[in-house]
Amino acid sequence: MAPAVELRGVAKEFAARGRHVVAVESIDLAVAHNEFAAILGPSGCGKSTLLNMVAGFERPTRGQVLVEGEPVQAPHPGRAVVFQEAALFPWYTVLDNIAFGPRTRGTPAAQYRPRIDTLLDVMGLRGFERHYPAELSGGMKQRVGLARVLIMEPAVLLMDEPFGSLDAQTRSVMQELLLTVWERRQQTVLFITHDIEEALLLADTVSVMTARPGRIKTRIAVDLPRPRSLEVTTSPRFNDLKRRLLALVREDTFNPGADHAPRAR
Amino acid sequence: MTVRRLAWALALPIALFVLWDLAVRQRWVVEGIIPAPAQVAAAWYTWIFGTATTSLSPYSGTWLANVAHSTRRVIEGFLLAAALGIPLGVFIGWNRAVARAVDPSIQMLRPIPITAWLPFAIAVFGIYDASARFLIGLGAFYPIVVNTTHGVRDTNLLLLRAARMLGAGPAAVLFKVVFRSALPSIFTGLRLGIGVAWTAVIVAEMIAVKSGLGYVLWDAYYVGRMDICVATMFSVGLLGFLSDQVILRASRVALRWRALEAHG
Structure with a gap:
């Protein structure tokens, strides 16, 4: 069986302010079915570019991006994305934001209403159905952002630093929420982050990226038992893994020249 | 509005009225050219409520009919401008x-003032409503199309991506995201457009048709009825203000989500 997500020799180059920029280079990555794969890297290493190519927002300059063995051509609800900024439609209520996908695809209301009901409960959004995004906190917005893609039952869930702009407290709550949701219904996740602890807490594997041009340097398996909760972050095994990842990331941060690369988002 | 804010809002107009009245009474201005406020009010009253039997004024009781003519032309021209300007702006x-x-x-046609189009309009459409409709529609069209274009171009890339990954096709992206996102700009265009429409209707009625407030304005000037001229100016100002309020109220309903944003 083909991996759920596979990148073969993928490179992405573009021109920024007249300069030729290599965002990512010779990326090889395979994510198995139902694997929670984290991509860990410093800002500007092209990890968002990588996710955008899997989502179908951007095309690779070289190489192939395959999902279920098929080359990615365009965005598709089977590869749903949770963005760093929730990117909710500000003119729709919470309910209408969650229903956006099914409605746009012409799914009958009788089919998606029960799923919305379940999601409202699971995501703790009950009572906020008629609120507009402007009335929600950052954490609540991200719950809606997650709910509106989960309702599409995507084969692959793509998450681009989804909790990166939340405060520490809210971030922990959201991480535990995601753990609960994922451990209940396992599915393939590609999770972009620059937070080592977040990667270890959530993922089955962590792929470490180098600074620009972004390459995948190492991939380590996170053999922490599931179901996990925030307590796992205090275990000795967690700290061993954290030390290893810290060393890997640090090598790169001190690499002279890495900081001078222009950052593109 | 609180009493205090209302007092502040009214202070300047009242002062200006007093100054106006003084200027006429004290003969700071040439006598007989500028009517006093009371004179304007009396002329306006007769213009609205007078009947042919109670007054000898030819304007007596014709206000409502003229207002109706002008308003109808503004609405027709404005709707025409919106019906063409919004879709075209979205496509551009x-x-x-x-x-x-x-x-x-x-962009090349836009700098030509609608007043410059007058001879062309009359030559093509004659002294008929079509001339007025053309001038009003053209004047209102520019701000509507330009602001719509601007709003559409400003659509957040992230929202477009969000819609696409949720399965939205081109039509859904256009109607559910691009149009909705451009709506605040479109309303700005509509408000500017209705303002231009009132300017255009006065110009058009002065020359291209034989009824409406613009026609009365020019006619009253010719026969030396400055009181009617000033009453007409106030009438147009009032109608312009009211029509702007209608669009503003509509925008507040349509953009409810945005008001919350400002307070959040």
Whole structure:
């Protein structure tokens, strides 16, 4: 069986302010079915570019991006994305934001209403159905952002630093929420982050990226038992893994020249 | 509005009225040219409520009919401008090929003031409503199309991506995201457009048709009825203000989500 997500020799180059920029280079990555794969890297290493190519927002300059063995051509609800900024439609209520996908695809209301009901409960959004995004906190917005893609039952869930702009407290709550949701219904996740602890807490594997041009340097398996909760972050095994990842990331941060690369988002 | 704010809002107009009245009474201005406020009010009253038997004024009781003429022309021209300007603005903003083909022409025609179109309009459409409709529609069209284009181009890339990954096709992206996102700009265009429409209706009625407030304004000037002229100016100002309020209220309903944003 083909991996759920596979990148073969993928490179992405573009021109920024007249300069030729290599965002990512010779990326090889395979994510198995139902694997929670984290991509860990410093800002500007092209990890968002990588996710955008899997989502179908951007095309690779070289190489192939395959999902279920098929080359990615365009965005598709089977590869749903949770963005760093929730990117909710500000003119729709919470309910209408969650229903956006099914409605746009012409799914009958009788089919998606029960799923919305379940999601409202699971995501703790009950009572906020008629609120507009402007009335929600950052954490609540991200719950809606997650709910509106989960309702599409995507084969692959793509998450681009989804909790990166939340405060520490809210971030922990959201991480535990995601753990609960994922451990209940396992599915393939590609999770972009620059937070080592977040990667270890959530993922089955962590792929470490180098600074620009972004390459995948190492991939380590996170053999922490599931179901996990925030307590796992205090275990000795967690700290061993954290030390290893810290060393890997640090090598790169001190690499002279890495900081001078222009950052593109 | 609180009493205090109302007092502040009314202070300047009251002062201006007092100054106006003083200027006429004290003969700071040439006598007989500028009517006093009371004179304007009396003329306006007769213009609205007078009947042919109670007054010898030819304007007596014709206010409402003229207001109706002008308002109808404004609404017709404005709706025409919106019906053409909004879709065209969406296409220009959305499609680079359309923008390249159409936008330069609009930008070149836009600096021609609608007053300069008057002879052309009369030559083509004659002294009929069509002339007025053309001038009003043209005047209101520019701000509507330009602001719509601007709003569409400003659509957040992230929202477009969000819609696409949720399975939205081109039509859904256009109607559920691009149009909704451009709506605040479109309303700005509509408010500017209705303002231009009132300017255009006065100009058009002065020359291109034989009824409405613009016609009365020019006619009253010719026969030396400055009191009617001033009453007409106030009437147009009032109608312009009211029509702007209608659009503003509509925008507040349509953009409810945005009001919350400002307070959040």
